[in-house]
Amino acid sequence: MTTIVEIDDLKKVYDGGFEALKGVSLDIREGEILALLGPNGAGKTTLISTVCGITNATSGSVRVGGHDIVTDFRAARAMIGLVPQEISLEPFETVIRAVRYSRGLFGCKRDDAHIEKVLRDLSLWDKRNAKTMELSGGMKRRVLIAKALSHQPRVLFLDEPTAGVDVELRRDMWKVVAELKASGVTIILTTHYIEEAEAIADRVGVIAKGELLLIEEKTALMARMGRKTLDIELTDPVETIPASLSGYELEIVQDGAALRYSYDTNADRTGITKLLSDLSGAGLQMSDLQTRQSSLEEIFVDLVADNGKEEAA
Amino acid sequence: MNLRAVGAIYKVEMARFFRTLAQSFISPVISTSLYFVVFGTAIGSRIDQVEGISYGAFIVPGLIMLTVMTQGISNASFGIYFPKFIGTFYELLSAPINFLEIVVGFAGAAATKALFIGLVILATSAFFVDLTILHPMAMLAFLVLTCISFSLFGFIIGIWARNFEQLQLIPLLVVTPLVFLGGSFYSISMLPPFWQGVSFFNPVVYLISGFRWAFFGTSDVPIGLSLLAIAGFTTLCLAIVWWIFRTGWRIRT
Structure with a gap:
């Protein structure tokens, strides 16, 4: 399987000296769903932010589709869609204009047919002329996904996509993710919900304290460690x-x-x-x-606990 | 260059302007009219001509400059600060655009709004005073350059600001006093010699003087110096923007 994102020895030390990433190396395969699990402050969001250009890496390299994210950032970023953890939307903008704006930012020509498809797929078409501030939390999260898909990315990063979302909507979101995978999009999601990774991921990576503890096929992981x-x-x-x-x-x-x-x-x-x-x-x-x-959650808890013990020793 | 991205930012910013057209358009018209009523008619009728120009007409260039400078700053600073405040700035950072394109989009829209308001004030003033513009092209050039440079300045303030208080700090504490003391409503030659000397340290004096020269052919400082001042200020702003772009100061962690 082709590698679409290559992360090599990525380190990030913030100004205050906090080491958020301690040399993470990771190859993401084209077309897969990779779930990154880890407790708060593990470095999941820093990893995503660095790949997407929001945070500067201290050292190491990232290539997306063979393009370096620093020296060839335009080609690299054009391939990426990002759904952030926080719901951040221009409150006075309508849904359709917000999504069109995102497409424009990525340098794509206006394509109303594509925007309509994205909005329909996410059950947002009826709300296209509503201001984003009038939408429910779940709908707002869908708008974020629509914005991230507006430029037809090949790699989609979902940072805690179902945080604070009710069970029904979470399952809807999983359906959307499955459909995206079927259309060939590579998906990387971070989550606190182990059941989410268990339900939709092909591979699971566990991050704790800035280190990638393991990355493995979900089924193999469960069989090996279960x-x-x-x-x-x-x-x-x-x-x-x-x-x-x-x-x-x-x-x-x-x-x-x-x-x-x-x-x-x-x-x-x-x-x-x-x-x-x-x-x-x-x-x-x-x-x-x-x-x-034993569930993935138990495996995850064991792994993180073992890592803590090793560090203490 | 990602022109579509520049266009997208520009359009969204202009849409915000037109969404609030009442505030954007009516408030400068009302405030200009008030200035003319107070300074032009009530006080101006008791003031002799200034350098051979009726006082009402004399204050028009200063009034336009006062407005475009403050509008340029406030539009650009708010334009870039707002995405930071509501958290949508991530989208600009993760898009395949460079910082220069972001600047052109935001500062370009802010400059357009300031220019629009400047022209509205010019048109409004024509209802109150007889205006002649001796050097229309120079007037337009000065106006456009001032709009651009102060929008760049506003952009820098918007990047620098960490909260709404800081956003207002420099415009209120620095820019407004400099503009008021920069000869908007008087000629520097009307001041005592000491204060004339002090005024020449105020960069805004050179901008207003040059702009007034374009209208009436008279100025407090040589026109060449005014051109140098506006070129220098624009270059300084561009240099700071370039530095922000290079270092990612207050943009990327």
């Missing part, structure tokens, strides 16, 4: 775990009505068969079994 738990519901509750089962590191849950066993899905042997046999040997009778895979 742990499963097996809840064994017992016919008769227990208060202690029998000594013969001590090697399994079982946990008593549901007030003794069940035992929880954690295992690695990627291990050669999960140990389940032997555990079930040993349970029977210990005189415990099962009434039901349930397995659960």
Whole structure:
């Protein structure tokens, strides 16, 4: 797959000395949806802002479609659309004029047919003559997306696109993102909502304290790092775990009505068969079994926590 | 050059002007009329001619300059500050345009508005006094250059300002006093010698004097000096804008 954005050893140190990016390197593939996860202050927005030209990098380089963002900034930026985190719109401007303005800023010839398509796709066509200040928060966010798509970018950056958006609108937004991907647009989104990354991303990158901790296919990440738990519901509750089962590191849950066993899905042997046999040997009778895979959120929390521990050490 | 982007900025800024046409158009007409009523008729009728020109006509160039300078500054500073204030400035930074194009768009629109208002005042004054313009081309050139240079100055103030108070600070504390003391309503020669000497340190004196020369052929300072002053001020503003462009001062973090 072709690389469309190449980020190489990107560093950003702000005037006060805060190191927001500590040498991030990242290749973004054409046509993919990449979700960047990370806690507040991780450097996600700085990374996006630097690629888009809002913030100057301290060192390192970024190329978009082969164009350097500093020396060939016009060609690089022409390929990019940006939806910022904050809802920032000229309040007295109408929706359609605001979107046309964005297209003009990118040096594109007026194209009413394209603008109409973008507005219709985002369910904004009926609101085209409304002033932006008259719109709801969700609608305003759609206008930001429409502005970012006005010049037909090949790469779209969405910085927390669904922050503060209700569930229904969030799902609508995911639909829009999926349609954009289908049309060939590469999408990079930052999010706090792990379920968002889980639902729509092809790859997931985790950033913490200015460092890219990992970047991996979402499914591979979940398979590699995902742990499963097996809840064994017992016919008769227990208060202690029998000594013969001590090697399994079982946990008593549901007030003794069940035992929880954690295992690695990627291990050669999960140990389940032997555990079930040993349970029977210990005189415990099962009434039901349930397995659960850890979510991306749990993986993310583990990663960030591990990183914190390493730094402390 | 990304001319479409320049055009887009220019059009949006002009649209803001026309959206508030009542304030943009009616207020200078009313204030000019008031100046003529107060200075031209009430006070002016008791003042002899100044350098052979009726006082009402004498104040026209100063009045136009006073307005275009303050309008140029306020339009350009507000024009660029407003996107910073509401957060839409990101769009300018992430678009494939350079800073010079941003300046041309914003300062160009501000200069156009100032020029428009200057011409409105000129037309309004014709209802109150008999006006002759001896050097119309020079008058127009002075007017256009003043609009451009003060719009550039306003643009710099808009980039510099971190809040609305700062936006008003320089126009109120520096520009307005300089313009009022720059011979808008009097000839420098009417002042005592000491204050005449002090006045020549005021750059606005040279602009108003030159502009008045274009109307009546008389001036406080030689026309060459006036041209030098306006050229110098424009160059200074362009140099600062260029420096802002090079360093990203108060624009990019």
